[in-house]
Amino acid sequence: MKKAGMKKLLFSGVFSILMATSAYAQEIVNISKIDGMPWFNRMAEGVVQAGKDTGIKSYQVGPSNTDAPQQVKLIEDLIAKKVSAISIVPNDASALEPVLKKAKQNGIIVLTNESVGQPSADWDIEIIDNEQFAIDYVEEVAKSLGGKGGYVIYVGGLAVPQHNLWADLFIKHQKERYPEMFEVTSRMPVAENIDDSRRTTLDLVKAHPDLKAVISFGSQGPIGAGLAVKEKRLKGKLNVFGMMIPSQAASLIKTGNITMGITYDPATAGYALATVAAKLLKGEPITQDLEIPTVGKAKVDVDKKLLQFHKVLRVTQENINDLY
Structure with missing residues (x-):
């Protein structure tokens, strides 16, 4: 060469x-x-x-x-x-x-x-789509509550941008569409911890007899809230909605202790x-x-x-x- x-x-x-x-x-x-x-x-x-x-x-x-x-x-x-x-x-x-x-x-x-x-x-x-996502939540929660009753929102932290945006949009659309629904207390920063969300749910159930739904914009919140529902036999009385990994929430979904996951992969x-x-x-x-x-x-x-x-x-x- x-x-x-x-x-x-x-x-x-x-x-x-x-x-x-x-x-x-x-x-x-x-x-x-x-x-x-x-x-x-x-x-x-x-x-x-x-x-x-x-x-x-x-x-x-x-x-x-x-x-x-x-x-x-x-x-x-x-x-x-x-x-x-x-x-x-x-x-x-x-x-x-x-x-x-x-x-x-x-x-x-x-x-x-x-x-x-x-x-x-x-x-x-x-x-x-953030706006539509919030509307999806409002409609599903309202369906379970018959359009009236108290709820609480769980977020991962009060400085977590997306969780708090979803919470703000949920409240906005809830007030416009279902004025007989209301927050029993301000949003709670427990949605990324199972133990914290479980304890918070148990405390809120005692403090607020009108609490009918937990809405969690963090994937651990529904698990903790669902465990509280199971522990206190509140299925059908306290509805739990939230972000989740289906495999992690499977047993609580199957038993009805978590009402519905509204999430994405x-x-x-x-x-x-x-x-x-x-x-x-x-x-x-x-x-x-x-x-x-x-x-x-x-x-x-x-x-x-x-x-x-x-x-x-x-x-x-x-x-x-x-x-x-």
Whole structure:
């Protein structure tokens, strides 16, 4: 082989290796609210699958608790590691803003889930339409209560953006549509802890005889409330609705101690986040016809930097055995 040909072949081989190494070196990292929770374990499955489908290494990390500084530290570590993209489900949107801004300044793509309006996010990705999601809840709760009676809302924390947005929208639509329904007390920040939501439910049942429903915008709240219903034999008297992993809630759904799950599959959120991050890393534009496999077609709002789907899952006694 001539020297010129050998050099060309050698250069081609080295270039291919460099390109492969460069592609492999890219990393997309999703940060959950807390590590080890079934909801976020399921989310991680979607993140990893998207990495396999897009060819960019994608994985999830999470803090040991829901204190905002824990997520801040994880982001700082990922900035130091020089990852390519960070997506996050914030515990406290305001507390995270300075470090997310720092990530952006370091050339890292930033995506959020459940944090519409996060200033430093390139895009926020929502698997459900927030307004319609709240209406879905109002209608299902009203159906069970006959349009009247007291309820309480559980959120993961008073600074968790999405949970509190859903709570605000629920109350708005409840007042417009069913004025004889009412909050027995202000929202409670217990939706991400089974023991806390169980104890809170037991306390509220004693304090408020007019309490007819628990609505949880966090995946552990329905489990705790359902356990309280089971413990005090309140099935049919206290209705429990909420976000959930069907497999975790299965026994309580089957026995009727949880009335209904109104939720979505967190794997779809993980998949959407990592897929959009991969598109941006590859220089692909986000257009109005954006469609993500297994998730669907997005409603793209450029001004709000929002990609919104609506893939609601109702978990009932009738379909629980068919769900993952």
